[in-house]
Amino acid sequence: MIQIQDCVAELPxxxxxxxxxxxxxxxMLGQIPSPxxxxxxxxxxxxxxxxxxxxxxxxxxxxGNAVGTVTGETRQRTIxxxxxxxxxVPSNIDHNVQVQTDRILGPGIxxxxxxxxxxxxxxxxxxxxxxxxxxxxxxxxxxNSLHRGNHAGLKFHLDHAPESVDVGICVEGVQLGRLNYFxxxxxxxxxxxxxxxxxxxxxxxxxxxxxxxxxxxxxLNLEIPQRPFTRINIGKLRAGVAYDIVPxxxxxxxxxxxxxxxxxxxxxxxxxxIVAEVSAxxxxxxxxxxxxxxxxxxxxxxxxxxxAVIEVMQTLGIEPDQGHSPSELSEFIARGxxxxxxxxxxxxxxxxxxxxxxxxxxxxxxxxxIGTLLAIDAGxxxxxxxx
Amino acid sequence: MNRDQWLDERTFHHxxxxxLKQLVEVKQQKGLTISLCLPSLNEEATIGKEIIxxxxxxxxxxxxxxxxxxxxxxxxxxxxxxxxxxxADVYRAEEHLTECGNHRGKGENxxxxxxxxxxxxxxxxxxxxxxxxxxxVYGLVAPLIHDENVHYVKxxxxxxxxxxxxxxxxxxxxxxxxxxxxxFSLFYPDLTAIIQPLSGxxxxxxxxxxxxxFPVGYGVExxxxxxxxxxxxxxxxAQTDLDTRVHRNQETxxxxxxxxxxxxxxxxxxxxxxxxxxxxxxxRIMRQHVASDGQFDLKEHLIEEFERPPILEVQAYRExxxx
Numbered sequence: 277m278i279q280i281q282d283c284v285a286e287l288p289x290x291x292x293x294x295x296x297x298x299x300x301x302x303x304m305l306g307q308i309p310s311p312x313x314x315x316x317x318x319x320x321x322x323x324x325x326x327x328x329x330x331x332x333x334x335x336x337x338x339x340g341n342a343v344g345t346v347t348g349e350t351r352q353r354t355i356x357x358x359x360x361x362x363x364x365v366p367s368n369i370d371h372n373v374q375v376q377t378d379r380i381l382g383p384g385i386x387x388x389x390x391x392x393x394x395x396x397x398x399x400x401x402x403x404x405x406x407x408x409x410x411x412x413x414x415x416x417x418x419x420n421s422l423h424r425g426n427h428a429g430l431k432f433h434l435d436h437a438p439e440s441v442d443v444g445i446c447v448e449g450v451q452l453g454r455l456n457y458f459x460x461x462x463x464x465x466x467x468x469x470x471x472x473x474x475x476x477x478x479x480x481x482x483x484x485x486x487x488x489x490x491x492x493x494x495x496l497n498l499e500i501p502q503r504p505f506t507r508i509n510i511g512k513l514r515a516g517v518a519y520d521i522v523p524x525x526x527x528x529x530x531x532x533x534x535x536x537x538x539x540x541x542x543x544x545x546x547x548x549x550i551v552a553e554v555s556a557x558x559x560x561x562x563x564x565x566x567x568x569x570x571x572x573x574x575x576x577x578x579x580x581x582x583x584a585v586i587e588v589m590q591t592l593g594i595e596p597d598q599g600h601s602p603s604e605l606s607e608f609i610a611r612g613x614x615x616x617x618x619x620x621x622x623x624x625x626x627x628x629x630x631x632x633x634x635x636x637x638x639x640x641x642x643x644x645x646i647g648t649l650l651a652i653d654a655g656x657x658x659x660x661x662x663x
Numbered sequence: 664m665n666r667d668q669w670l671d672e673r674t675f676h677h678x679x680x681x682x683l684k685q686l687v688e689v690k691q692q693k694g695l696t697i698s699l700c701l702p703s704l705n706e707e708a709t710i711g712k713e714i715i716x717x718x719x720x721x722x723x724x725x726x727x728x729x730x731x732x733x734x735x736x737x738x739x740x741x742x743x744x745x746x747x748x749x750x751a752d753v754y755r756a757e758e759h760l761t762e763c764g765n766h767r768g769k770g771e772n773x774x775x776x777x778x779x780x781x782x783x784x785x786x787x788x789x790x791x792x793x794x795x796x797x798x799x800v801y802g803l804v805a806p807l808i809h810d811e812n813v814h815y816v817k818x819x820x821x822x823x824x825x826x827x828x829x830x831x832x833x834x835x836x837x838x839x840x841x842x843x844x845x846x847f848s849l850f851y852p853d854l855t856a857i858i859q860p861l862s863g864x865x866x867x868x869x870x871x872x873x874x875x876x877f878p879v880g881y882g883v884e885x886x887x888x889x890x891x892x893x894x895x896x897x898x899x900x901a902q903t904d905l906d907t908r909v910h911r912n913q914e915t916x917x918x919x920x921x922x923x924x925x926x927x928x929x930x931x932x933x934x935x936x937x938x939x940x941x942x943x944x945x946x947r948i949m950r951q952h953v954a955s956d957g958q959f960d961l962k963e964h965l966i967e968e969f970e971r972p973p974i975l976e977v978q979a980y981r982e983x984x985x986x
Contacts, residue, residue: 300720301719303716374709374712
């Protein structure tokens with residue numbers, strides 16, 4: 277790592293002349309709406325950037341992901357760098373991006389326009405810095421990552437790519453210092469509740485909202501242990517069309533997270549029972565759809581990849597913030613591929629107003645990404661590397 | 664070249680010039696220099712974005728531009744600070760050519776830009792464009808780089824798309840369609856071939872821009888067209904479709920004042936050409952109604968539409984560019 281450390285320390289300065297180019301990419305890409313399932317504009321943009329940088333292999337895979345490979349000198353391993361291209365922002369929202377002296381603001385700019393913009397610039401950036409990796413660097417802008425997309429783009433790629441992946445890096449816009457190398461177990465589900473027609477009711481009738489309220493009360497009575505850490509989040513509730521109409525349809529969205537997959541399995545079974553019972557008792561058709569499941573797990577703190585990233589961060593003066601990741605990291609982990617999620621700069625993710633990302637720390641964040649690449653390329657994650 | 668021929672041969676789409684590498688090679692072969700002028704007044708919401716994108720793509724990566732300058736009319740927001748932070752040369756219009764006095768307006772900034780910037784070609788792009796893209800520059804300068812007979816290129820943004828009843832009418836904004844196009848049809852029919860005569864983006868050769876007067880206010884776009892047409896005819900022009908342009912929409916009442924300024928510019932030229940004669944000097948006051956508390960008041964706006972002479976007549980300019 278010693279030679280790499282020297283190189284990493286110089287990276288922010290060497291990257292400085294590229295700052296405007298990174299920011300320009302962020303602005304242009306950030307103004308392309310990209311809700312889940314409608315990422316084609318950003319896919320096209322990224323592929324144009326890859327082609328412009330002269331990548332011999334750049335195109336869409338069958339799932340619609342943007343894929344480009346910077347071919348390594350010896351091709352002794354494959355590093356997959358991933359940024360999800362979808363955002364939570366609907367396309368009918370104004371995607372105007374604003375540049376201020378210290379920050380860039382725009383809907384979805386932190387999650388994950390910045391990650392996608394940096395991914396798109398990676399070939400040109402390495403070329404401009406004169407960095408030739410021995411490893412193949414595969415760059416992947418993924419589609420269908422969020423919500424019900426359930427990481428479909430990355431899953432497809434990992435399961436069908438012709439060459440296996442040795443190490444993964446997930447790139448997220450914020451926060452600089454973020455270092456995730458394990459995932460918390462998660463299920464996400466929707467419960468749709470429809471009141472049956474009068475003719476099929478054995479007794480009385482209730483509004484769909486009232487029935488879902490019973491479901492929520494039952495959730496709140498579930499025994500949730502403090503260890504292993506476990507939590508049920510009720511995140512979405514939707515029902516009703518007018519003040520004077522009793523709703524006959526209601527929807528509830530929830531998430532169960534836990535450090536234990538067994539606990540998640542147990543809670544999922546209990547939720548299924550609650551829904552079935554409420555459905556029978558209250559003359560409604562209640563349907564449970566657990567559309568997302570992520571296993572708990574990750575690589576240990578002692579893994580050379582984690583150690584290498586921390587060393588890179590320390591060289592650059594970045595304070596590591598370790599924790600679990602809700603990102604696509606889990607797909608690597610589920611396949612036994614060592615991987616980390618890294619953030620690029622400081623900023624804020626908002627639901628009710630445009631996000632922002634800070635300009636000043638960004639080049640340090642990109643230096644961290646390149647430093648991590650250099651460390652992996654030097655073999656820190658190889659089986660025979662000293663732990 | 665008649666109007667139909669011109670429309671056919673001199674109307675481009677920006678996508679024809681997408682190959683920036685090749686465009687820069689031709690520019691360099693011809694030894695041309697190109698300056699971008701962004702006139703500004705309180706444009707902090709958009710100026711940073713414009714500079715970042717245009718500098719990164721057209722100066723750093725593909726050196727199509729030789730300089731990017733913001734000519735500011737005295738912004739009271741962060742416009743100048745943001746522009747300087749992202750690498751533009753920033754000038755306060757009032758601090759330059761002080762011997763010529765100071766007038767406030769976009770035309771003043773465009774005129775002073777001829778003195779402050781060094782390019783053989785000057786491209787002017789408004790600072791309030793939300794969907795800024797390099798095409799706003801390369802689409803305008805490319806016809807000038809490729810064809811020495813083209814001296815001035817105008818942007819337009821609307822495309823004649825097919826819809827259910829054939830082709831939909833296309834054209835400019837409200838002031839263009841209800842004022843400028845009728846006036847052109849009456850007095851300068853050739854200029855009706857220009858789809859958006861009032862668009863805020865255009866590029867010209869220094870050699871012609873230095874020879875024409877610049878109204879400092881609303882009439883600058885109209886005046887440029889008429890004056891270049893008078894000197895060189897329709898053959899000197901080209902126009903480029905830049906697709907969509909997203910910017911602040913103006914209130915109709917503001918457009919009324921714009922129309923007043925344009926009319927004064929028009930009448931000045933018709934008088935100069937002895938095609939129209941006025942017994943008295945035209946008034947400079949535009950009156951508009953303002954309603955408040957059930958009362959209608961007449962509000963007076965002074966719209967001078969002062970014109971700067973051709974900058975070639977300014978000694979400091981001649982010393983700099985024509986020693």
